[in-house]
Amino acid sequence: MTSVSMTVNGKERRADVEGRTLLVTLLRETFGLTGTHVGCDTSQCGACVVHVDGKAVKSCTMLAAQADGSAVLTIEGLAHGSELHPVQAAFHEHHGLQCGFCTPGMIMAAVDMIERHDARLDEATIRHELEGNICRCTGYHNIVKSIQAAADHMAGQRHPGLVQAAE
Structure with missing residues (x-):
């Protein structure tokens, strides 16, 4: 042992x-x-x-x-008490889960991805980064949408004005 x-x-x-x-x-x-x-x-x-x-x-x-x-x-x-992490909240809001089995791994991978890129993520980058995560329920559309929303939210928190200026 x-x-x-x-x-x-x-x-x-x-x-x-x-x-x-x-x-x-x-x-x-x-x-x-x-x-x-x-x-x-x-x-x-x-x-x-x-x-x-x-x-x-x-x-x-x-x-x-x-x-x-x-x-x-x-x-x-990941959450702080009852306050969900922005990625968790985005998965909830944008229906980024089906059965939920892959969701914890997807969320943890997404948090790492967002932190490494420190900026808005486009769909191609998100899909490329998720190549090592499999969801057998969806076509990834809502997962990608959830990650994009969380990345935009977190970028706005790090760099106030960035999200508004980009829209």
């Missing part, structure tokens, strides 16, 4: 795990954070995306021991 400690959604967490334990397994089975989904176990679907030290990673292909000492953010830690 290996002892790991990390900050998960702002709280210090520790666990003893087997060396082969995946981060997604630690989050779901040990820490009870079931919002991170297991879809394929091969890094193809993106349902398991979380942020480790501020970067989006597929937690089904990362060992828990690799996250030792890291800050991990899951979908459960």
Whole structure:
């Protein structure tokens, strides 16, 4: 057994795990954070995306021991109390989900995408960035629309006047 400690959604967490334990397994089975989904176990679907030290990673292909000492953010830690993160709010407002299985991974990937681009995102960029996330329910139209709306909102918060000037 290996002892790991990390900050998960702002709280210090520790666990003893087997060396082969995946981060997604630690989050779901040990820490009870079931919002991170297991879809394929091969890094193809993106349902398991979380942020480790501020970067989006597929937690089904990362060992828990690799996250030792890291800050991990899951979908459960994205909102501030009852106030949804702008990406979560945009997915709700623009119907960016169907069954909801891929939604946590899509949202976590979208937050990372928006933060890396620090500006408005066009449809082509969003679709390219989502290539590692699969939704089996939709044609991605409302997912893309949700991400564009969230990016516009967040760009306006970072750079007041930017959204109005661009419209």
